[in-house]
Amino acid sequence: xxxxxxxxxxxxxxxxxxxxxxxxxxxxxxxxxxxxxxxxxxxxxxxxxxxxxxxxxxxxxxxxxxxxxxxxxxxxxxxxxxxxxxxxxxxxxxxxxxxxxxxxxxxxxxxxxxxxxxxxxxxxxxxxxxxxxxxxxxxxxxxxxxxxxxxxxxxxxxxxxxxxxxxxxxxxxxxxxxxxxxxxxxxxxxxxxxxxxxxxxxxxxxxxxxxxxxxxxxxxxxxxxxxxxxxxxxxxxxxxxxxxxxxxxxxxxxxxxxxxxxxxxxxxxxxxxxxxxxxxxxxxxxxxxxxxxxxxxxxxxxxxxxxxxxxxxxxxxxxxxxxxxxxxxxxxxxxxxxxxxxxxxxxxxxxxxxxxxxxxxxxxxxxxxxxxxxxxxxxxxxxxxxxxxxxxxxxxxxxxxxxxxxxxxxxxxxxxxxxxxxxxxxxxxxxxxxxxxxxxxxxxxxxxxxxxxxxxxxxxxxxxxx
Amino acid sequence: xxxxxxxxxxxxxxxxxxxxxxxxxxxxxxxxxxxxxxxxxxxxxxxxxxxxxxxxxxxxxxxxxxxxxxxxxxxxxxxxxxxxxxxxxxxxxxxxxxxxxxxxxxxxxxxxxxxxxxxxxxxxxxxxxxxxxxxxxxxxxxxxxxxxxxxxxxxxxxxxxxxxxxxxxxxxxxxxxxxxxxxxxxxxxxxxxxxxxxxxxxxxxxxxxxxxx
Numbered sequence: 001x002x003x004x005x006x007x008x009x010x011x012x013x014x015x016x017x018x019x020x021x022x023x024x025x026x027x028x029x030x031x032x033x034x035x036x037x038x039x040x041x042x043x044x045x046x047x048x049x050x051x052x053x054x055x056x057x058x059x060x061x062x063x064x065x066x067x068x069x070x071x072x073x074x075x076x077x078x079x080x081x082x083x084x085x086x087x088x089x090x091x092x093x094x095x096x097x098x099x100x101x102x103x104x105x106x107x108x109x110x111x112x113x114x115x116x117x118x119x120x121x122x123x124x125x126x127x128x129x130x131x132x133x134x135x136x137x138x139x140x141x142x143x144x145x146x147x148x149x150x151x152x153x154x155x156x157x158x159x160x161x162x163x164x165x166x167x168x169x170x171x172x173x174x175x176x177x178x179x180x181x182x183x184x185x186x187x188x189x190x191x192x193x194x195x196x197x198x199x200x201x202x203x204x205x206x207x208x209x210x211x212x213x214x215x216x217x218x219x220x221x222x223x224x225x226x227x228x229x230x231x232x233x234x235x236x237x238x239x240x241x242x243x244x245x246x247x248x249x250x251x252x253x254x255x256x257x258x259x260x261x262x263x264x265x266x267x268x269x270x271x272x273x274x275x276x277x278x279x280x281x282x283x284x285x286x287x288x289x290x291x292x293x294x295x296x297x298x299x300x301x302x303x304x305x306x307x308x309x310x311x312x313x314x315x316x317x318x319x320x321x322x323x324x325x326x327x328x329x330x331x332x333x334x335x336x337x338x339x340x341x342x343x344x345x346x347x348x349x350x351x352x353x354x355x356x357x358x359x360x361x362x363x364x365x366x367x368x369x370x371x372x373x374x375x376x377x378x379x380x381x382x383x384x385x386x387x388x389x390x391x392x393x394x395x396x397x398x399x400x401x402x403x404x405x406x407x408x409x410x411x412x413x414x415x416x417x418x419x420x421x422x423x424x425x426x427x428x429x430x431x432x433x434x435x436x437x438x439x440x441x442x443x444x445x446x447x448x449x450x451x452x453x454x455x456x457x458x459x460x461x462x463x464x465x466x
Numbered sequence: 467x468x469x470x471x472x473x474x475x476x477x478x479x480x481x482x483x484x485x486x487x488x489x490x491x492x493x494x495x496x497x498x499x500x501x502x503x504x505x506x507x508x509x510x511x512x513x514x515x516x517x518x519x520x521x522x523x524x525x526x527x528x529x530x531x532x533x534x535x536x537x538x539x540x541x542x543x544x545x546x547x548x549x550x551x552x553x554x555x556x557x558x559x560x561x562x563x564x565x566x567x568x569x570x571x572x573x574x575x576x577x578x579x580x581x582x583x584x585x586x587x588x589x590x591x592x593x594x595x596x597x598x599x600x601x602x603x604x605x606x607x608x609x610x611x612x613x614x615x616x617x618x619x620x621x622x623x624x625x626x627x628x629x630x631x632x633x634x635x636x637x638x639x640x641x642x643x644x645x646x647x648x649x650x651x652x653x654x655x656x657x658x659x660x661x662x663x664x665x666x667x668x669x670x671x672x673x674x675x676x677x678x679x
Contacts, residue, residue: 015663016656020638024656026663028674036557038498047650053664055675064496082496082519089498123673133556133580147580149558150500151587151649159653161660164583165636197483198550198576231553233579253673261673296483320482414555416492433554435487437510 002271004169005238006204009144009268013127015161024161025144028126031112032059032099032153034090035416036131040154041093051097052160058121059094059101061087062111064416067379067406075104083417110382110408113137113225113349117217118384120251124239124265129156134349134432136227139236140220141243142268144204146233167234168202171276173209176285181465183359184219185351185430185449187211188226189290191282193300200232203277206270207237211284217246218355225350226432229297238269289465291336292434292447294324299434303452303462306335327436328444329424336446336462343427344369344376344403344457345439346450348413351430352381354388356450360430361394363454363465369402370460377404377419379411403457415440428456470644472570472591472616474543476607477533484547485554486581490563494519503559504566508534534567544614546603547574552581552592561588571616573623575600586639589646591616593623593633618644 003011015024037059044050051057061075064083075091078084087104094101102109108119113134116122124142129135133147148162156162174187192199205227212220220237227235237243244262253261288302299321301307307330308321325331333339346352346360357380369376378398380386386408389395395405412419413431421427421443430453434445448456451465494506497519505523512534514527528535534542545564551574552560561584564572571591585592593616595603603625606612615624618640624630641647653660668675 016659018638020636022636022638024653024660026660026667035495039500039558042498042500043650049650052660080496086496086498125671126674131556131558133554147556149556149561149580149584149587151558151584155649155653158650159657159660160664161653163649163653197553201550201576201579228554231550231578253676257673257676261671264671296485298483319480323481414487414492416495433485433487435485435554437491438487441491441510441516 002274004270004274004276005142005206005236005268006144006167006169006234009125009127010166012125013144022163022165024163025127027129027156027160027162028056029121029128030057030156031116031128031130031135032057033063033112033130033132034061034086035063036150037093037153038086038089039150040131040157041097043154044097044157047158049158051099051157054098056160057099057157058116059090059099060109060112060115061090061104062408063410063414065104065409066417067409067411067419069407073104080418107383107387110384111349111352111410114352114381114385117141117221118250118382120247123247123251123261124243125268129162133228133233134225136233136235137221137225137349139224139227139234140217141247142236142239142265144234144236147228167204168277170200170203170205170232171279172205172207173279173281174207174211174284175209175281176211176283178211178284178287179466181289181451182284182287183449183451184215184222186290187284187287188223189292189297189300189447190287192226192230192297193290195230195280197229197296197298198231200227200230203232204234204236205230205232207235208270212237213240216355217242218353221353222350226297229432239265240269289449289452291452291462293328293330293336294321295327295434295436296324297432297434297447299324301336303336304464307333339426339461340372341428341456341460342374342425343421344373344453345379345412345427345429345431346377346453347379347381347411348431349381349410350432351450352379352385354385356430357385357389357394358392360450360454361397363451364401364403364458365397367401367458369457372460373457375404376402376457377406377412379406380408382408401458412439414438415443428453470618472543472618473613474570475538475541476544476546476612476614477539477542478604478607479533479545479547480604480608481547482549483553484551486552486557486560486578487554489552489560490557493517495557495559500562501566503563504568507563507567508532538611541568543568543570544616545569545572546607547572548600549575549597551577553578556580558584558587561585561590565590573600573603586642587649589643591618591643593635595631595633599631
């Protein structure tokens with residue numbers, strides 16, 4: 001019987017299923033960061049347990065770290081006392097338990113979902129978990145990857161397994177060539193607009209079709225990253241030559257081990273005619289650049305479309321839309337082009353990879369940011385991305401245009417470090433969530449691609465990227 | 467100790483997609499503790515000022531229009547919401563905040579997958595009902611304060627003298643709440659099965675165990 005990629009990965013890692021249909025799934029890779037791990041380590045200590053398999057774990061601090069660190073910065077330099085305690089706690093836990101960490105002083109430190117793949121810790125066919133919902137990113141490599149809660153972090157540390165029930169299968173076929181100015185971010189935002197933030201709940205979403213086949217690993221990661229914004233904790237794509245090329249370049253496997261592994265990895269795709277519970281076909285050539293207007297990622301429109309007005313608001317969504325319009329300060333605005341922006345954020349596990357920075361730099365090269373923009377920051381996803389961008393001279397392009405060029409971290413995606421919006425500031429952001437207060441108390445977030453955010457920096461307004 | 471009946475005041479949140487950032491904002495995720503989040507539950511809606519981890523509810527300027535600042539809802543134990551409750555971030559702190567405030571159950575037409583799982587690890591019962599049933603519960607709860615009674619063994623929700631809805635939830639998950647079970651203890655009973663599986667994997671997929679950076 002033809003089998004989906006998700007089902008193949010599930011079967012490959014299934015230790016056992018009990019009579020209540022809950023299964024123990026073996027976990028190959030566990031990424032840890034400072035925010036969702038302290039209570040899990042505390043649980044281990046309380047139960048007098050050690051991590052089951054040390055070499056399955058990799059840690060780095062990313063969520064709360066300052067991004068203007070400069071040279072000779074260490075954990076003790078963090079000004080926010082509570083954030084400092086959390087980073088030091090990760091140091092302590094990794095040292096005590098013997099877990100490999102790229103700490104705040106490492107030139108490889110970065111957002112865990114950017115750092116992991118580029119250091120070769122993410123390999124095709126793995127099960128990957130992390131106490132972070134954007135772990136779905138790693139599904140781009142033909143992995144079964146998902147975010148988990150802190151109790152599950154403890155469970156994986158202690159048992160190398162996750163106790164879960166199987167998800168349903170959903171297939172999204174992205175076919176065709178995108179228009180000029182349309183990127184993977186626009187395509188995934190369009191999908192979320194279409195199926196809603198609960199559209200993929202209870203499902204693993206496989207992304208396929210001619211667009212995915214021709215897309216870079218960076219673009220595939222952006223799309224799998226935001227599967228969770230469509231409600232699916234698992235997003236994934238089959239392994240092909242692009243996947244293998246990336247892994248060959250980034251992993252430290254010996255040639256013989258790589259070729260042995262490749263034979264298996266090439267089987268990691270859904271069989272033709274495999275059965276999906278739901279299939280959606282999307283012609284990406286019809287997608288325009290997308291920008292969110294509201295406080296949920298599904299509140300997305302074409303960049304030049306009208307913001308939903310009173311007439312569009314029906315009874316079912318009445319309350320949600322009115323609350324969102326009011327929060328976003330849109331009561332008098334007809335289109336996104338009417339809005340003036342204050343801040344620009346280029347970064348996050350969705351859009352801080354080298355391809356994203358190249359895209360953004362292409363739009364600002366030789367230009368200056370608008371005088372209306374009070375601050376524009378670029379936060380590369382990792383030490384490796386930062387070094388690569390600097391080698392290509394992208395840092396100079398951004399700095400010359402008036403951007404700030406920062407050190408790696410999650411930064412203003414969630415505003416857990418000093419990078420935050422002030423109340424009522426409007427931000428063009430390449431991150432993944434436009435929730436109320438996400439980037440700072442009462443801040444207003446519009447999600448978009450790096451290209452669109454860079455153009456917004458230059459023009460102070462949303463403009464046509466084509 | 468078993469927890470098989472939940473009776474309590476219902477607090478209504480009449481909107482879809484209440485994400486975990488609303489349930490507890492990022493600022494409070496800097497805590498390294500597993501308890502003490504109740505004062506920060508729905509922080510952005512509940513207070514007019516910005517809070518910090520070292521503040522308590524008493525230190526804050528309250529939004530008196532917000533339901534959890536009004537009597538009798540300061541003692542609410544059951545939360546009623548619409549669709550996709552707990553979507554977004556995986557932060558278990560969201561469940562810890564609901565638990566620490568005193569919520570024992572959340573009723574909605576659907577939940578974020580990760581939030582739903584996290585609930586059972588912390589003795590908070592998520593109950594899924596149809597949109598029609600949710601609509602009806604809102605109708606009877608919006609006008610006045612009401613109490614619901616939830617029987618975990620019978621899987622039913624009583625909301626009037628003779629009115630009740632039954633709900634579906636996996637027995638194994640429910641069992642964790644009723645008997646306060648810990649997943650790690652349960653799984654470690656299968657230690658040798660995991661060891662055997664791992665050894666086979668080590669032989670069959672050696673590159674997963676051969677990695678150095």
